[in-house]
Amino acid sequence: MCANCVPWRDEILANHRLEEAPVHWNNCIPHLWPYEKWEVAKVYMPGGQRIKCSFDKFDITALLNLMANCNHFRAFVETQKLLQVNEVRNIATHAPDMTVSEEDLKKYLVKIKDLGRALEPHAPRLRRLSTETDRLRKMLDSPEQESGVRCFAASFDVMSEWDAERFSLTERTEFLLQCYQEEQLDGLKEAVQGTVKYLEHSEKLKAILGRELSKLHWIQKQRERLEQDTKYQ
Structure with a gap:
């Protein structure tokens, strides 16, 4: 690592939740740190992000890990809220038959809504998330709802x-x-x-x-x- 990159490395480490999460140096190209913000951000994400270089290329778990592992975001949201939603995402994505139980989904929606509410002051567009989670919860309470729920975002009007x-x-x-x-x-x-x-x-x-x-x-x-x-x- 060159002398110009060392201060950037030290600052990245100083703001990393090192005791809880690994540092993924292979995600980034160090000499681009002064010029490309996402090259810095990718250090805080899970592995496998190296070829990605813009916001729309990162999935939700990459962004949740960025906020959870970088101390900068502690001023905006509790780390635990981010970790809980990331866990929800991982459980749903890992479900072998691509379904979750209605009871579990209701618990997951509470955690998702909780994170959205915490971030609303900084990202006003997330206000819609509370409305959509409430709407989906009402759908789950409907007597016509099946016992198994697909792990898709299809119930939201966003897409x-x-x-x-x-x-x-x-x-x-x-x-x-x-x-x-x-x-x-x-x-x-x-x-x-x-x-x-x-x-x-x-x-x-x-x-x-x-x-x-x-x-x-x-x-x-x-x-x-x-x-x-x-x-x-």
Whole structure:
């Protein structure tokens, strides 16, 4: 690391929640720190962010980790609120059959609404989140509601049901890929199998999300190879 980058590195570390989270230096290109804000931000995110360089390229867990791991954001929101919502996202994304129970979803909505309310003074557009979580909660209380609820954002008016489904599946694929890369393997095999099965059941989804399906097949092959290597050791 060059002399110009050292002060940036030291400042990044001084503002990092080091005792609780790893530092992902491989996410960034150090000599760009003085010029590109996202190169600094990516150090606080999970691994696998290196080629991303703009806000719209990061998923929700990357942004939640940024706010949770960087001390700068403690002035705006409690770290625990961020971690709780990130946990909700991970649980929902990791669900093998892509569903959560109605009871769990109600608990998750409370945590999501709580975070949104905390951030409203700094991001007024989040006021809509409270309205939407309340609306979804009322839908869950309806006697016609099924016992299992799909892990899609489709119930929100923010996007169409089809767009929400594509978004959710893309997010889920990236999350599963990240889990594999970071060797978080518990439940990964079942989650990947469930997602592949869901995608292959729809010709439309297979056509639109072919790249995601290829990534999932790649994870499956890598897992199979790992299992074979372990078997013959």
